[in-house]
Amino acid sequence: MMKPLLLVVALGLGGCQSLASYDPLGRDVASPLPEACQWAAEGDAKARVRAVADALEAQGYRIEQTEVALGLVSAERTQAQPGLGAVDRPPWGRSGFWGYYGMGSRHGYSLGYSQRFGGDPVRLQRVSVVAVEDIVRVTRDSRVVDVDGYLIDARPDNSAAFCAALHDDIDARMREESTS
Template structure:
């Protein structure tokens, strides 16, 4: 093997090794962030699990969540909320192509063509949450993803905030006080 071939092999190996070393951390390999203390609270044992779940469903629906699943035996409510993010699709979207405008007899017409762009559609934020109620404790976990119109996940992360959990707890308690969620009440 000539010196030039050896150097080429060495260069390729060095470049591939360098690229491998520059990779980011595996997001699934890192330990999860602890829940804020507001996202876990004691459950009133005087209220039946069914009534508590009904009040939880009412509180979540009042916040715009769609209930996806409930399991009375396990005390679980899963919900999802989708929010359109107008304008976010314009970020980091280069426009390639041409455009021309011409006029005749006082009127104008336009023609434009774009490559690598999309027409219409904004990214969507999808929030998913689970509320789990044991006999003594309530625990809320929430995550959020931003998905562009082509289905590419732009961002995904745990979205557990103490303020959200505290407000949800207060809303569930208010629904229980007013009787919403009690058997026989809507």
């Protein structure tokens, strides 16, 4: 009688484990880049850096840094994320419609209060394109931060579709520059 009961319990618990939901943040950060995010570097390095910068700016990115010797272009863009403000916050401090308040102590007691009216979380996407050893590599990451600086989400965002479209745009811009 005990063995069948243990078998039923083991199968029941095993079934619950196999139905566990997918964790998008559990993705392996050290996983290799998609093939579309790496390609052979062709043409002049200076022209390539200019084409990369122009292609990223056309997608709404702001160029942060360029270095022709490394073939490096770093860029970022921000986008408001309406509706993502309903997240679990840290247990310190309280918030509500009437503002934020808290108490603290440093050589005595103090009371603080601030009011803010609205504001949506922001998605910050960063892209780096670098050409080393005649290979162009594209990496992209994404963070979502609320207006108070609380991190909602952070992950690598190396999409094969993004890289392929960027590669096509860079190649088109380099061909256009070489014919003019």
